[in-house]
Amino acid sequence: MARNVLITGGNNGIGREMAAALAAHGDHVLIASRDLAKSQAATEAIRKADPDARIEAMALDLGDFADIDRFAEQLLQRMPTLDVLILNAGLYTHGTRALPNGLEAMIGIMHFGHFRLVRQLRDAVVAAPAGRIVVTASLAHRLGRLRFDNFDAPRKHRAAVFAYAQAKLANILFTRELAKRLADTPVTANCFHPGAVATGLWSELPTIIQRLLGSTLISPAEGADTGIWLATADAAREISGEYFVKRKPARTTAAARDMNLAVALWRDSEKRMDSAGR
Template identity: 75%
Template sequence: MTRNVLITGGNSGIGREMAAALAAGGDHVIIASRDLAKSQAAAEKIRAEHPEAEIEAMALDLGDFSDIDRFAEQIIQRMPVIDALILNAGLYTHGTRSLPNGLEAMIGIMHFGHFRLVQHLRPAIAAAESGRIVVTASLAHRLGRIRFPTFDQPRKHKLAVQAYAQAKLANILFTRELARRMADTRVAVNCFHPGAVATGLWHELPEVVRRMLGSVLIDAAEGADTGIWLARSDEAAGYRGEYFVKRQPAATSDTANDLDLAAKLWNETEARMPA
């Protein structure tokens, strides 16, 4: 039976590699990003490489709550059951900036945008026989701490790297709390660190983060491997709320293990959402 897979930020880097591997393996894949033309080109290239692949592209702006709402309504019509949701879209901005909705851009897209999307799609994922939610996190979370006032006051960050690290920490805390809240379902919620992947984002990151992530770059296919494994392997279905590196559960910072903070982050996020 064909599985339905939705990937955010699936038009380049590890997202593109995950999309290609899952589509080549027989899944029906939709890649969603703000740049629809780039996503359509990626889908066409994957189809050229794998003629039997079922893959398509849709537009989604994770920095705009109303667009997320629009997209979610459309995707549920297309995919009433979603077997795997891969929250992969990411960015690093040089200097902090605000989105039109007032949120700092990195946490606004990587955390708040994905949070809003999941709130809409949870029933479709829970309806799957073995649903998966996979979050692309990062070792850079170790540099982060959650500072709630910075969510809508970017200038409170002295450095953009603080905002990036906070957003990646939020990814892991979100994974923990979402797994707890979906514990009575068949959905496995986990996150992973892809490694030091040679993509455009790598070159945008500040030197301190590049040093932390590693001196040896890996290609995007290798970086995508753990995400693919989490999205489809029977073994991965047994894990809940874990952080993986190279298909193995890995240690995180103490802050990323703080379940009280994870619950507080969830509540603070909900409180900042429009009705």
Template identity: 35%
Template sequence: MANLTGKTVIITGANSGIGFEAARHLAAKGAHVILAVRNMEKGEAALASIKEEINPASVELMKLDLADLQSVRSFASAVKEKHSSLQVLINNAGVMIPPYGKTKDGFELQFGSNHLGHFALTGLLLSLLKSTPGSRVVTLSSIAHRGASIDFDNLDGSKGYKAMKFYGQSKLANLLFAKELDNRLKQHGINTISVACHPGISNTNLFNLGKAKTPAFIKGLMALLSQPAEKGALPTIHAATEGSLKGGEYIGPDGRGNRKGKPAIETPAQGVYNEETMKKLWSVSEQLTGVKYEF
């Protein structure tokens, strides 16, 4: 990884798991890392941990709740007031298979937090990204996009809700957003690129069953099938820093089933980049969030 001194990086959900490991690595290479977190107490602990390990570390903590569009707007405004450039935006934060719930704005919790919150955040920070040479947006998807679809007639879950199905939908939305964003950036001659990635199966705190504790046998199974968060963060770090990427790539582990391994360019599920679906998702996302992208 090249020296990142003088580069500003935002990582959503950087207080634990993949986001925290990516923050550690990027801070160690000299980047100024903004930990964008919902839980400030956990954020303070993550900040202290990075500063204790890396000296000196340029790390900053800022409040961001992706399930609240007003919080997203406030965060974006605060970033633009404090910073004149943004090298990398890493859309990492996510919720996985919770019981049915809604965001503050009335969206289904997974689609609202994982996709719409990041869609709005990226749009609101686009002017900063555009003005920063060589900038990029990294959006985390998942192998759960395989077999998923976007149900435009039931995005809020009011006509029925299955946690895993809606998680897959939100991660497919992340992947389609990343690709469509890169298409539009290229169409407008903007040098910012958009890259998608996924961590394979990583043993992070996302793996909990609703509000219940994860059973011991599930933990044992996860240990066999998954890789630790530190390795799960490698595709994110690769997507954020690899100089040969042109935009539009999908980075994931190169092992069997793309569950674990070293980061490599991966081919998503066949036919996933449906042009009509991508454009419709973009239009619906602008309507729901009220954020219009100014290319």
């Protein structure tokens, strides 16, 4: 039976590869990004290569809580049950900047935007027979330290690399705490490092992160492999709350294993969502 799949940031790079692979798997795939025209072009290209693909696009601005709420309401009208939710949207900004909601853009989109989206779609994933949540994290989390006092204010240009790493650390901590909170449901939640992938984002990353991730670039299809495996493989149903590299659970920093820190991040995130309304 075809499953309903949502992928954020699915119009290029590894997101597009995951979308194409899951559509070829027979799933009904929806990709969401701020650039609707680019997403529609991606879906058209995927359908051209695979005329049987069931794939569509919707607009979603993860930097805008009101737009996340709008999107979730409209999505649930199309997909009241969501079998696979892939939180893949990412960005790197040169220097740091604030979103209209006051959050620093990288953590604001990659963590808080996704946190709000999961909050709105949780019941739809739980309603699926065997729901899966997959988060695109990164080895760059090794440079990350959570600075709760800096989530709101733009930091200096030289600190942009650490703001990116902080957001990727938040991805892993969020995944672990989400898995714990979903332990009494059929849903699994896991995250993965795609590798050093030759995408537009790679060229934006600073040298320190490029060296950390590795000098040998892989294709978007190779980078998407573990995400696709987490979304489809029977073996992936047996594990929840883990960080994967090349289809295997991998070690992280101590900070990324700190469940007290994960709880603190969750509580901070909930407080921000509650203060924002809905």
